[in-house]
Amino acid sequence: MSPTAQTSAMKGRVVFPFTAIVGQEEMKLALILNTIDPKIGGVMIMGDRGTGKSTTIRALADLLPEIAVVANDPFNSDPQDPELMSDGVREQVEQGVDPEVTRAKVQMVDLPLGATEDRVCGTIDIEKALSEGVKAFEPGLLAKANRGILYVDEVNLLDDHLVDVLLDSAASGWNTVEREGISIRHPARFVLVGSGNPEEGELRPQLLDRFGMHAEIHTVKEPALRVQIVEQRSEFDQNPPSFLEKYHSEQEELQKRIVTAQENLSSVNLDYELRVKISEVCSELDVDGLRGDIVTNRAAKALTAFEARKEVTVDDIRRVITLCLRHRLRKDPLESIDSGYKVEKAFARVFGVELPEDVNQSNGTSRKVGARN
Template structure:
């Protein structure tokens, strides 16, 4: 895998997206706490799903990586180092450091398991007695964003592997009796058009949050969408420059929320409020309660607070429960109610 950075392409600014507040908030919350296990964005074509995901990386703080390492190892955190880098660290080597933007790694619909998780270089193992990993997309996505467009069209087994890695933060490759692992902590984002088929309930549940997006119904907003898109296509650099101040403000706010999140507290009254919402809606298991707590804390951090409120729980429930409610046959997720 090449370590050359891709040529930078001017992206449509995240802050210039009209409406779609739930979509934008769900993405920001997953950046504040990647432990939310990602977000599934459901909606018709032309509703800014892909635009928002690709623009998200521009808002994130830059990260330090070990220069020349295809696994995006963190030179300051042994837990986020690939095995070979960790061995160098243990040996006392001074690791070369490079600072760069967070990546959005896109997963092709045709991706195979080997392309996703990587393979073990058996030739090196046989010739040199040294086990090495040929990195896959999960290595490239470590400490970044893994974007799965049309996730409902992916092979179920590939999706299972991705969701397992997202939950554990580790990718394990097993071939011919040889097993190797490397850190794989990333923000998982999936988009889909429900008209092209649904996900299995077991897979739906593995996404921390779910949001349904639709075309805007307000004529003024629709006109604004057209104006902004036309201006961007005429001159992407000039359009991005006009939104540079707002982009920087949001980038600063996100960095502050990430730093604040570990200090956010939720008392027992909040935990009971979370449990009651899951019970009222007949949600199976306890994953929803855990995700709601994380989302509520991320909301509080985003709002500049260190204490979770009932309003945070309401906001978290709207994003964490819709895809987990028991539904009748043919009942759509977007019809779920939280009142």
């Protein structure tokens, strides 16, 4: 048995392998790109019940390599990057004290629907602050999610105020808690992933726009593929260690590709003319603000880095632009045209290209995520 399979079995935390997940390429691609560049701004996944949303997100967190963290620090502080350090760790480093470093798995934090703001953001012990004169801070879920993944299932049912708090922290990378004149700030840089079922209500457009990407997933219709998914799940449930071993080499290969892409992201070039055309598409679609332009640029670069290239191509942009823009369009309740199709048509006009025949079914992400060009 491989070390990864052994470790998972010993810890009793057995997660379905990411590379074994069949279909849902659009969701998998969006998650991988956000892992490569968290500044894309997270993913909103909308789709039918029972389509593997939670399974896929847990599988991605399990796939990612361990990261260096400061030992016994509740914020998973990075021992090297000041932007990812808590105030206490930064003070130690500035005083020349080397903090104790350990390695830990990337955290995947599940936000329960009934969570309070104090549980999410953390709270200050006012009594201790008044009696002892110290800032006694009880960290919340945002502290635990720093440098990890924060997953909100049924995000469309979450209180709008809490969604605002999450999106503000995800965008700024910091969480600030202020109570009774006491203010505490800590790093909260995470990949925000929300999921929901459209039948249970949509997010307000102002909040939806704050998510970097929007993936739509549907129940697999092809009988042979459904049988394959059922058989895989059955095989995994019967003998998890054996199933993990079967996909060990694929998992390692994908992990290496993600790490290499993170390292090479800064050297990827997106030509000025292509950037102008991206903005032209956003303008033609009447997208409010500039988030659409920024996210599409970032996502195209992340995809290029993932495929071990240095120059962004028109095809790279085609494969991510629908994910980045479909949720930013103004919706006409009387219009039956799918927003993804509108993005694809605008892209084809501006870039002067013919879209593949299958693009309407796959939304431009027809290639297998794990496959190179």
